[in-house]
């Protein structure tokens with residue numbers, strides 16, 4: 049990619065702003081040829097860095113660096129959207145995520161909620177790539193904003209070739225251990241416990257120790273090549289902490305008042321042939337335990353969306369085929385009441401029973417009491433929010449990349465009929481792609 053010319057163009061556009069009276073939010077954009085966005089991300093030194101692509105094959109990719117403004121609550125984000133709606137014709141995209149449980153101790157460096165309006169965004173949409181510089185003049189001195197924007201442009205680096213994936217000599221540590229897992233699954237499936245809490249999604253953290261921190265962007269680049277049908281995200285807030293993932297599950301997509309959500313739960317490993325896949329898919333759809341896992345998610349989403357919507361259309365259960373596993377999915381389309389905000393949706397929907405349980409509070413209480421690992425942003429929410437449209441994934445199939453550890457997360461819905469050994473194997477199949485990349489497959 050030749051970024052010198054686009055950067056020079058944006059600097060000229062900035063110079064032109066000096067003599068104007070810019071108001072509110074302004075996005076300066078220029079075409080910018082890109083070969084590989086991950087190489088661009090890896091080449092940058094400024095922080096934060098954030099990458100996002102929704103799971104549709106033709107969804108645009110966003111690679112972002114630097115920050116204009118950050119938000120540590122949905123209320124603050126919503127307030128900002130309202131403020132800009134009142135003073136700007138263009139509205140920004142905000143990117144970020146939320147922890148699984150804001151009331152539990154999370155990961156160092158990752159708050160309960162963190163969304164940001166990036167300073168620079170490289171957006172690739174089909175054949176078109178555009179580099180944008182975001183600015184705002186409603187809440188800060190004009191001279192300072194222009195100087196900060198110029199500094200961000202000057203700090204931009206060219207992309208660099210991604211380092212090859214080195215075989216890491218990794219020591220593996222599971223929390224819970226396999227024995228603890230067996231005990232936890234037995235506890236959840238006791239009849240008395242199931243009567244009060246019919247579903248709890250238990251999780252595992254697999255901690256891999258490595259001598260040096262791999263580039264999170266090189267890892268994500270390899271991982272995304274194996275997860276074309278999934279959302280793909282990465283966020284790096286500090287030099288030694290990044291969170292990446294390729295989740296298959298959508299929390300919701302909103303276009304105006306039209307909302308699409310889904311229940312993705314119920315799992316079986318892929319077969320070795322197309323015929324075996326077909327047999328496993330049929331068995332999965334008729335299996336009581338997996339059906340119940342999905343039903344819990346679907347019903348809760350429906351009952352939560354009901355008061356927010358004037359119309360809800362329910363879809364049939366069908367199979368989603370990923371590289372290593374098959375899942376059951378049911379789609380939900382809703383027409384929201386006018387004025388239902390992303391804040392209202394995000395205050396209501398997560399954590400869904402695909403990652404928490406039913407009833408929510410009892411399941412969360414169980415998880416807080418029995419899980420030793422910190423879920424942090426695993427099983428939280430990650431995505432893009434804007435005034436006109438939003439798209440958010442459930443942050444599963446993910447890894448936290450630290451200075452000398454890589455932590456992989458996987459969970460399994462435990463309901464009546466769950467067997468500890470089969471559920472443990474389900475955890476491994478869910479993260480098989482990233483395990484294989486790390487030489488642990």
Ligand SMILES: C=C(O[C@H]1C=CC=C(C(=O)O)[C@@H]1O)C(=O)O
Nearest residue numbers: 313314315402444458459460461
């Ligand atoms: C919680 C996870 O998966 C959820 C999504 C799909 C299928 C699931 C299951 O069959 O248990 C889980 O509910 C995870 O991958 O960490």
Ligand SMILES: [Mg+2]
Nearest residue numbers: 314315460461
């Ligand atoms: Mg399951």
